[in-house]
Structures are given as C-alpha cells and as structure tokens.
Amino acid sequence: MDLKLEKISISYSDWKMENLSFFVKSGSFTSIVGPSGSGKTTLLRLIAGIEKQEEGKIFFGKKEVTLKPAEERNIGFVFQNDSLFSHLNVYENIAFGLKIKKEKNIFEKVKDTLAIVQLTGFEKRKVTELSGGEKKRVAIARALAFNPSILLLDEPLNGLDAKLKETMKVFLKKLQKKINLTMVMVTHDIDEAFFLSDSIIVMNNGKIEQKGNPIEIFSNPKSLFVKKFVSDYTLVEAKKKTKNGKTFFEGKFVVNAKSKGKMFVNFKKSNYKFI
Amino acid sequence: MGKNNGFGIIAKIILLLFGVVFFFYPLAVLFFRTIFLTLNFSLFLEIISANSHLIWNSFYQAGVSTFVSVLIGVPAAYLLVKRDFFGKKILKAFSYIPFVFPSILVVISFVIIFGNNGWINSFLKSSFGLGHIQFIYGFQGIILAHAFYNFPIIMHFVSNAFENLDVSMKEAARTLGANKLQVFFKITLPQIMPSLLSGALLVFIYCFMSFAIVLSFGGVQFSTLEVEIYKQISRNLNFTVGSVLALVQFFILFVVAVIFHYFSSKKIITTKKYFEKVKKLNPFSIRGFIEVSFLILLFAFIFLPLLSLILFAFFDFSTMQFTFSSFEKIFLSDQSGLGLSAISSIGYSLFLAFFSAAVATLTALIAAFRKNQSFIIATFVSSTIAISIMTLGFGYYLGFGSGNLIIIGFGHAILAFPFAYRIIKNSLNRIDVECIEVAHTLGANNFQVFKFVQLPRIKKAIFVSIAFSFAISLAELGLVLLLYDGVFATMPVYVYRLLSTFDLHAAAAMGVILISISFLCFYAVEYFSDFEVVV
Numbered sequence: 001m002d003l004k005l006e007k008i009s010i011s012y013s014d015w016k017m018e019n020l021s022f023f024v025k026s027g028s029f030t031s032i033v034g035p036s037g038s039g040k041t042t043l044l045r046l047i048a049g050i051e052k053q054e055e056g057k058i059f060f061g062k063k064e065v066t067l068k069p070a071e072e073r074n075i076g077f078v079f080q081n082d083s084l085f086s087h088l089n090v091y092e093n094i095a096f097g098l099k100i101k102k103e104k105n106i107f108e109k110v111k112d113t114l115a116i117v118q119l120t121g122f123e124k125r126k127v128t129e130l131s132g133g134e135k136k137r138v139a140i141a142r143a144l145a146f147n148p149s150i151l152l153l154d155e156p157l158n159g160l161d162a163k164l165k166e167t168m169k170v171f172l173k174k175l176q177k178k179i180n181l182t183m184v185m186v187t188h189d190i191d192e193a194f195f196l197s198d199s200i201i202v203m204n205n206g207k208i209e210q211k212g213n214p215i216e217i218f219s220n221p222k223s224l225f226v227k228k229f230v231s232d233y234t235l236v237e238a239k240k241k242t243k244n245g246k247t248f249f250e251g252k253f254v255v256n257a258k259s260k261g262k263m264f265v266n267f268k269k270s271n272y273k274f275i
Numbered sequence: 276m277g278k279n280n281g282f283g284i285i286a287k288i289i290l291l292l293f294g295v296v297f298f299f300y301p302l303a304v305l306f307f308r309t310i311f312l313t314l315n316f317s318l319f320l321e322i323i324s325a326n327s328h329l330i331w332n333s334f335y336q337a338g339v340s341t342f343v344s345v346l347i348g349v350p351a352a353y354l355l356v357k358r359d360f361f362g363k364k365i366l367k368a369f370s371y372i373p374f375v376f377p378s379i380l381v382v383i384s385f386v387i388i389f390g391n392n393g394w395i396n397s398f399l400k401s402s403f404g405l406g407h408i409q410f411i412y413g414f415q416g417i418i419l420a421h422a423f424y425n426f427p428i429i430m431h432f433v434s435n436a437f438e439n440l441d442v443s444m445k446e447a448a449r450t451l452g453a454n455k456l457q458v459f460f461k462i463t464l465p466q467i468m469p470s471l472l473s474g475a476l477l478v479f480i481y482c483f484m485s486f487a488i489v490l491s492f493g494g495v496q497f498s499t500l501e502v503e504i505y506k507q508i509s510r511n512l513n514f515t516v517g518s519v520l521a522l523v524q525f526f527i528l529f530v531v532a533v534i535f536h537y538f539s540s541k542k543i544i545t546t547k548k549y550f551e552k553v554k555k556l557n558p559f560s561i562r563g564f565i566e567v568s569f570l571i572l573l574f575a576f577i578f579l580p581l582l583s584l585i586l587f588a589f590f591d592f593s594t595m596q597f598t599f600s601s602f603e604k605i606f607l608s609d610q611s612g613l614g615l616s617a618i619s620s621i622g623y624s625l626f627l628a629f630f631s632a633a634v635a636t637l638t639a640l641i642a643a644f645r646k647n648q649s650f651i652i653a654t655f656v657s658s659t660i661a662i663s664i665m666t667l668g669f670g671y672y673l674g675f676g677s678g679n680l681i682i683i684g685f686g687h688a689i690l691a692f693p694f695a696y697r698i699i700k701n702s703l704n705r706i707d708v709e710c711i712e713v714a715h716t717l718g719a720n721n722f723q724v725f726k727f728v729q730l731p732r733i734k735k736a737i738f739v740s741i742a743f744s745f746a747i748s749l750a751e752l753g754l755v756l757l758l759y760d761g762v763f764a765t766m767p768v769y770v771y772r773l774l775s776t777f778d779l780h781a782a783a784a785m786g787v788i789l790i791s792i793s794f795l796c797f798y799a800v801e802y803f804s805d806f807e808v809v810v
Contacts, residue, residue, distance in 0.1 A: 050446045070449040077450035083443040087465040096461075097451030142451070 001061045001149040001182050002026045008046060008056035017042065017206035020056070024199070029176050029183045031193035033229070034203035040186045041080075043203070044152050047184065049073045060149050071100075076143030076151040080158055082135045084127040090114075090138055091123035097146040113145040116175065133164045137171075144179075153185040157192055169195055169270050190229060194218065195270050202226050214273065282722070290641045293634070294655050297685040298662075301670025302525075308673050309518040322519045326503065330523065333499040336414070336489070337482035340421035344478050347422060347576075348429025349471070350569060355430065356437040360556045360570060369577055370431040373424050374694065375746035375793055378487040379767045379774070380786045381420050384580035385411050385492075387587055387779060389419065394583070416492035421485060423576060425478040432474030436467035473539035477660075480531055484524070484663035486753045487767075491774065500524040504665040505757055508672070518673075521666045532661035584790070587783035601784035605769075615764045615772065617785065624749055624766040624789075626680060631687035632744040638688070639695035639740060643703050644725075659693045664753035672758060680763055686754050691744035698743060702736030703729065742800040746793045 003024040010017050017039050024030045032040040045051040047058065049070035057066045065073050085093050091110055098106045114120050117137040122130075127138060136156060143151060156172065157165050173196055176183055187193055193200050194214045202209040202217065202225070210222045218235040221227040238251030253265065313319040323330075355366060388394050389410035396407040410416060440463065448458045489502045498506070500520050507517035556570075557563040591598045605617040642652050667686060675682050706729060714724045752767035764772065766789045773782035 045446075048446075048450050050449060069454075070446070071452045071454050073450075074452075075450055077447065079443045079447055081441070081443060083441060083447040085444060085448075085462060087468075096448070096453075100452040100457060142447075146451070 002059070003047065003150055003182060003184065004059040005043075005047070006057040006059070008043075008053045008058070010042065010046065010051070010053045015039070015206065020206070020208060022201060022208065022211060024182060024184060026061075026182055027180045028198040029185070029196055030199045030201065031197040032184065032186045032201045032203060033188065033190055033193045034209075035188060037205070038203040039206040040188075040203050041154055044077075044154055044184065044186050047150070048075050048077050048152055050077075074146075074149050076146075076148035078136075078139050078143050078151070078153040078156050080154040080156075082139040084135060084139060084142070086128055088127070089123070090119070090125045090127060090130070093127060093138060094142045094145050096142065101146055103146060109145055110141075113141045116144065116179070117141045118171070132160050133168060136160065136168060140175075144181075148181075150182045150184065153183065155187055156185060157187070157189070166268070166270050172196055190233070191271070194233075195273060202229060215275070286641045286644075290638050290645075293638045293685070293688070294651075298655065298659065298667075298689050301667065301674035302662075304674040305518060305521060305525075305666070305670040308514075309522045312515045312518060318515075319519055322516050323523060326500075326516070326520060329498060329500050329503050329520070330527075332497065333483050333501070333524070333527075336417055336421075336497075336499060337479050337485075340418050340425065340482040340485075341475050341479045343418055343422040344426040344429050345471070345475055347426040347573070348474070349433055351426065351430040351573060352433035352437060354566060354570060355434045357553060358556050358566065359553050362570075362574060366430075366573070366577075367434075370427045371743075373427050373481070375743065375750055375797075376424070377750035377752065377767050377770070377786070377789060378420075378424065378485070379491075379752050379770050380584060380790065381424055381580065382487055382491040383587075383770065383774060383779060383782050383786055384583045385416065385420050385423075386774070387583040387783070388579055389416070411492050412494055413492065414497055417485075417489055417497065420488045420492065421482050423580065424488070425481060428478050428481070429471070429474045432470045432477075433467060436470035440466050469538050469541040473535055476531060476535040476538065480528060480535065480661055483528060483531070484665075486664055487771070501663050501665050504663075504669065505753070508665075508669055509757060517669060521663075521669050524663055525661075525666050528661040528663060529658065532657050535660075536657055581790075584783045584786050587780050588787040591780075601780040605773075605781050605784055615769055617769065620764050620766050620769040620785075621788065623680065623763045625792075627684050627687055627755075627765060628745045628748040628792075630681070630684035631691055631748040632741045634685060634688035635691040635695040635744040636699075636737060636740045639692055639699050640737065642696055643700040656693050656696055659689055662689070664690070664751070665757060668754050668757040671754075680759075683754055683758060683763070684748075686758075687748040687751055688744070690751060690754075691747040694743050694747065695740040698740045699733060699736045702733045706732050738800050742796045745796050749789060749793055 004021075005023075006021050008017065008020045015037070020043070032043060034040045042051060046053050049065070049068060049072075053066075057064055059065065060073070085096065088096070094110045094113055095106050098109055103109065110123065111120075114122060117140055119134060119137055119141065122134070122138070127135065130138065140153075140156070153172075157168055160168060169192060172185075176196075185193075185196065190200075194217075197214055199212065200214055200217050201211045204225050210217060210226045212220075215235070217226065218230050218233060221230055234253070234255075236251045236253050238249035241248055241250050255263065257263070309319075313322070351366070354360070355363065386393060390396070391407045391409070391412075393410070395410065399405040399408065411419065444466070445458050445462055448462045453461060483499075484501045485499075486501050486505070489497070489499050490505070493499070493502060501524065504517050504520045504524065507513045507520065556566060558567040588601055589597050589599070591600065642656075645652060667689065671682060671686055711724055711728055714728045719727065750767065751765075752771060755763060755765050755768050756771065766785060770782050770785050770789070773779075773785065
C-alpha cells in the first residue's frame with residue numbers, strides 16, 4: 001500500500017517539524033536515516049498514529065487516516081526495545097492482534113508467521129527467556145501476523161551483536177522480498193539503510209535533507225550534512241562480466257594513500273547491493 | 276564479609292545467636308508446648324472448633340480491610356504516577372506511615388474524629404439534629420482504621436509498578452488494534468497484577484495480625500485470633516487455648532507469607548523504559564473534577580487524624596484556648612490516676628528504641644553482607660514478616676519467663692529486622708559488582724573493599740534502617756502489653772491506659788510526644804538523604 005505524508009507539522013517545547021511531505025511506493029522498503037533528535041522516530045510514530053501531528057495529512061493508499069487512532073490504522077509496528085508483553089508467551093504475543101481483531105484460524109496464522117520468522121515451535125516459550133535476536137523476530141512476527149498494510153520498524157537491528165545484526169539484515173531483506181510489504185524503517189546506521197532500502201530519507205533537525213535511492217544518496221549527496229553522513233563510505237561500482245563461462249563482478253577501487261607496501265580491504269557481504 | 280577471618284566468624288555468630296535465641300527458640304518452645312498440652316489431638320481440634328468463629332473473623336476482617344485498602348490505594352497510586360499536583364511529595368512520603376505510625380494513635384484519633392461524641396457526630400447533631408452514627412465501634416470501625424492504615428502500602432506497591440511499566444508496551448498494543456479499555460485490561464492490569472497482589476497480601480497479613488485497632492474497636496462482639504490470644508493469656512490465663520490459637524495463626528500467616536513472596540518475586544522490573552507523560556490536574560473537566568475530589572478526600576483522610584491529635588493535645592475546647600494543661604497533667608502530677616510516670620514511659624520507650632534499632636541494624640547488616648544467601652536467612656526474613664506480636668510474645672513468655680527490658684528490646688529488634696534487612700540489602704545490591712572487583716584488582720582486601728567501597732555507599736541505608744527500626748519500636752504496643760504490662764509502661768502502653776480512662780486530651784498529648792520523636796528521627800535521616808521506603 002502506498003504511503004503519503006502531506007505537510008506534516010508537529011512541535012515540542014524546544015523542537016519542531018514543519019511542512020514535511022514524502023511518498024513511499026507500495027511494496028518498497030524505505031529507510032529514514034538521521035542522528036538522534038532528527039525526528040525520525042517521531043515521524044514513524046506519527047505514521048502509526050501513536051503521536052498526533054498538529055497539521056498535515058496522512059494517506060494509506062487513497063484513504064486518509066489522519067484522524068484515525070493507532071488501533072484503527074492496521075499497521076505493524078516493531079518497537080526499538082521489542083516491547084513484548086512480558087506476561088504472555090510467544091504464541092499469545094503473536095496472537096494478540098489477531099484476537100483483538102477477532103480473526104479466524106488464529107492458531108494457523110500464528111504458526112505460519114512463526115515459520116516466516118524462522119521460529120517454528122517457539123509457541124510455548126516465555127518471552128523473557130528468549131535471546132535478543134529471537135525477541136526481535138517475535139516482535140516482527142507479532143507485527144506481521146494480522147497482515148498489516150504497512151510495517152514500521154524502529155531501529156530493528158539496534159542492540160544486537162555484530163554477527164546477529166548481519167543475519168537479521170539478510171533476514172529482513174528476504175522477508176521483504178517474500179511478502180512484498182511496504183516497509184518503513186528508522187535507523188541511525190546508514191550502512192543498514194544502504195543494504196536494505198529501495199529508498200532512503202535523510203533527516204536532520206526535523207527536516208528532510210535528501211531523499212532518493214541509496215546510490216544517489218551515496219554518490220551524489222546534496223548537502224553538507226548528507227555529505228558528512230556518507231563520507232566514511234566509498235561507493236564502488238562493479239559491472240557484471242563473464243569469462244571462461246564464469247559470471248563475476250568487476251570494479252575499480254581507488255585509494256589515495258602515501259603508505260608503502262600492501263593494502264587489504266575488507267568487504268562485508270551485506271554491503272553488496274545489486275541493482 | 277571475609278572468608279575465614281575472625282571478624283567474619285564473630286559476625287556470623289552474632290547473627291546466629293540473634294536468630295536462634297530470640298526467634299527460633301521461643302517459637303520452638305511454643306510449638307512443643309502446644310503439642311505437649313494437647314497430647315490427645317482431639318483437644319486440639321476441640322479448641323479449634325470452639326474458636327472457629329475467630330479464624331473466620333480474622334479472615335473476613337482482613338479480607339474486607341484489604342479490599343477497601345485496594346479501592347483507595349490503586350486510584351491514589353494512579354494519580355501519584357500520572358498527575359502533577361500540590362502535595363504529591365507528601366502523599367508519597369505517606370507510604371511509610373503504616374510501618375511507623377503507632378496503631379494506638381490511629382485508635383485515639385479515630386475516636387476523636389469518628390467517635391460517638393467525635394467531630395463528625397457532633398457536627399451532624401448540631402447541624403441536622405441527628406443522633407450519633409456508630410462509625411468506629413464494631414466491624415466497620417476496624418475496617419475504616421485498617422483502610423487508613425494500610426492503603427499507603429497498596430499505593431506504594433502499585434505506583435512502583437505503574438512507574439516501571441514500559442509505556443511502549445501499551446503503544447504496541449494500540450498498534451495491534453487494542454483500544455484504551457482493551458489496553459488497560461489486557462496489558463496494564465496483568466502487568467501490575469503481581470505488584471498489586473503482593474501489596475494486597477502484605478496488607479492482608481498486617482490486618483490479620485492487627486492488634487490495637489481490633490482490641491479497641493472490636494469490643495466484646497468482635498474479636499480475632501490475635502486479640503483472643505492476648506485475652507486468653509493475659510486475662511484468662513488459659514495457656515492451652517492461647518497456644519493452640521497462636522500456633523494456628525502462625526501457620527495461616529506463614530502460608531500467606533509464602534504466597535506473598537511468590538508474587539513479590541514475580542514483580543516485573545523493566546530496564547529500558549519510556550516514561551509515562553505526567554499531566555497537570557485539570558479540575559475543569561468531569562474526569563479532573565473526580566480526581567481532585569478524590570485527592571481532597573484522601574488528604575482529609577490522611578491529615579485529619581494527625582490534626583485531631585495535635586488539637587486535642589494543645590487545645591481546650593471548653594475555653595477555646597491553646598493550653599499546655601494536658602502536658603502538665605501527664606508530667607507534673609499523676610492526675611491521670613494510672614499510677615504511671617510519663618517521664619519513665621518516655622525513658623523506657625527511648626531505651627527500647629535505641630537498643631532495638633542498634634541490634635536490628637547490626638544484625639541486618641551482617642545478614643545483608645552474607646555472600647551466599649542461605650536458605651536459613653531467607654526463611655528468617657520471610658517468617659519475621661509474618662510473625663504476629665502475640666505469637667512471638669507468647670513464645671517469649673514460655674521461653675524466657677518473666678524477662679526484662681533487654682528481652683523486649685530483642686523482641687522489637689526481631690520485628691524491625693525484616694525492614695532493616697531489606698533497606699540495607701537493597702542499597703547493597705545497587706553497588707555494581709564490577710566496582711568491587713575493580714577495587715580488588717587495585718589491591719584492596721575484603722576489609723578495605725568494605726570500608727572504602729561498600730560502606731560509603733550504604734551509609735545512608737544504615738541511617739534509614741536505624742530510623743525505621745527506632746520508629747517501629749517506639750510504635751510497638753502489643754509485646755510490652757503482653758509481657759510486662761504495669762512494670763514497664765512504654766509510651767504506647769501509657770496511651771492505651773489513658774484511652775481506657777477516656778482521657779483523650781492526655782492521650783493525645785502523649786501521642787504528640789511519641790510522633791514528634793519519630794518525626795525528629797526521620798527528619799534527621801531526610802537531612803542525610805532523600806530516602807525511599809523499600810519493602
């Protein structure tokens with residue numbers, strides 16, 4: 001489902017967001033990136049209906065949801081700290097939304113959702129006894145179970161260890177391809193955003209600094225702020241080639257450095273992006 | 276503390292002696308004495324069935340008191356967490372009142388306010404010409420006084436739970452389609468339930484073994500196990516019935532205490548939290564109006580008793596003038612006709628309070644520093660919460676015979692021990708383990724770690740513990756009344772005697788002195804730290 005924000009304004013005592021608009025295409029993965037205090041989480045909470053904007057309109061597809069409370073928007077929200085219901089087990093957590101919405105075949109739906117997040121058989125587990133990654137996946141399952149129109153993720157990879165982070169990154173990417181759901185993720189990590197997103201929104205101090213696909217953001221930063229944000233990275237373009245029946249990618253990587261001798265470069269698999 | 280150094284061994288022996296001699300031994304004597312007295316089990320059952328109404332009364336009275344305390348305590352907790360209002364700090368500070376405010380003074384102030392010739396009845400009579408309403412004598416009086424006395428415990432437990440509740444959990448429920456009502460019943464309520472239940476069980480325990488209030492308001496028609504034990508021992512000298520009832524009560528309370536510990540261990544502590552937004556009270560909406568009215572009633576409920584004591588101590592209603600005559604009466608001459616000396620009462624009380632505060636804090640300190648929490652310490656702490664004064668007192672009577680002030684002092688220390696222990700233990704637990712390990716790597720031995728790392732951090736807790744134990748001992752009536760009545764009349768005993776002569780002014784005067792000492796003691800602690808009650 002398309003998502004459209006139109007001239008959204010909200011202000012707190014010492015901070016404000018004014019006339020913010022953007023559009024997210026149905027089935028795409030969008031990341032909202034920015035430092036803390038940039039307003040990215042507030043934006044996500046506005047979309048969810050947890051926070052109320054002072055002015056502006058929000059559309060899900062063609063339907064305006066501006067005045068609807070969170071419980072009527074049919075969105076999935078994955079909270080930064082998981083916010084699993086500690087008095088309920090895994091099954092009850094995931095079934096929560098289904099029960100409230102009085103859906104049928106709850107048992108099967110929970111089972112299917114658990115399969116999607118690769119936690120088959122975890123129904124009876126206590127959520128307090130899960131590992132960090134498992135908790136995160138239960139939180140995602142809970143948000144997915146009732147077929148939400150849009151999935152909102154607030155720093156979903158935060159607090160996971162480096163290895164798990166990579167695994168979850170790949171997991172999210174596969175998930176999005178599999179269920180073809182509109183997903184909006186908030187993160188302070190441009191790395192994650194590059195790998196996962198079709199489109200990136202860079203925010204600073206309540207304003208959108210730049211919006212575009214990851215390649216654009218990295219190769220053509222429009223402002224000093226965005227430039228600083230991506231300056232640690234070097235984007236290498238590699239072209240597909242075939243030699244002796246083998247397919248591979250080849251690119252050129254130039255480094256200006258004075259040091260003599262050998263040089264090693266470490267590429268992370270999750271930093272490749274195919275277009 | 277140390278592993279095998281002399282200091283550690285001495286400390287261990289002190290704790291062991293304290294627990295064995297002044298807790299387990301008297302209880303064991305009581306236990307075997309009861310078995311010996313009722314060798315034929317049928318006598319045991321006979322006594323129980325003849326007194327079954329007392330067991331029912333205790334349950335019924337404690338149950339209703341708990342229910343009413345919950346009805347007042349939960350909304351109070353809600354407002355405490357979610358609203359900003361004048362006097363919030365005072366309401367919060369009121370949390371520790373139940374532990375240190377002498378119940379006999381609750382009795383006095385309720386007689387002044389709600390008694391047959393009390394303020395409310397006088398007002399009804401003069402304004403509407405109504406006959407007096409029976410507020411306090413009988414069941415309803417017990418419930419009213421217990422609610423006043425115990426709702427702060429519920430308020431304390433539940434407001435802590437509200438504060439610890441992760442707000443994003445509620446937001447998550449909203450995004451999953453739950454409306455406000457569903458969020459409350461499916462998220463908030465189940466989350467605070469363990470705290471509510473453990474608060475309620477603690478109140479139940481306190482009401483079940485409540486002594487002064489039931490003794491004064493229950494009269495002839497309504498009695499409970501605790502009061503009956505006292506009557507059987509001190510008035511009827513029927514030790515067989517007394518000891519059977521004491522044993523029955525001990526086992527009931529022990530079971531409730533075990534359930535209490537189960538729920539209090541289930542209390543949810545969230546680490547990452549998003550705080551609830553605190554709103555200002557707005558009296559101009561219907562909801563706000565209800566909230567403000569509730570708070571006004573609550574503050575009246577809290578402060579009227581205190582105010583009534585002060586007025587009765589300093590004000591002569593016949594001449595409408597402030598006067599010190601009540602104080603003169605108790606100090607200068609024995610016009611109270613009790614044959615008791617106010618000065619020596621204060622002396623006895625202060626001695627007991629200092630002695631028991633020192634013993635309770637020292638032993639609590641030793642227990643808190645035990646590295647491996649042995650089963651015995653855990654049992655000791657839980658059972659000291661659930662031990663009723665009369666059970667303990669009867670055990671002392673059987674175990675030590677006619678003792679002296681020192682024995683009572685140890686008894687008071689037993690009563691204060693669980694509080695002292697929790698206060699110190701909680702403070703000790705807050706010290707990062709790594710801090711201690713770092714100190715060791717920097718070359719500090721156990722004693723140096725204690726002196727330079729732990730002691731400075733728990734200093735405040737030690738002061739709080741002393742003040743708490745001190746106040747608990749000052750407020751304690753039952754043990755002295757049972758064991759050494761007439762010989763060592765402490766301040767609460769003095770007040771109790773004045774109550775029976777209906778000299779409310781003199782009783783209030785003594786009450787004001789008692790509260791002032793407690794207050795001074797806590798003020799001194801406030802001066803050192805801003806402390807919080809930890810139960």
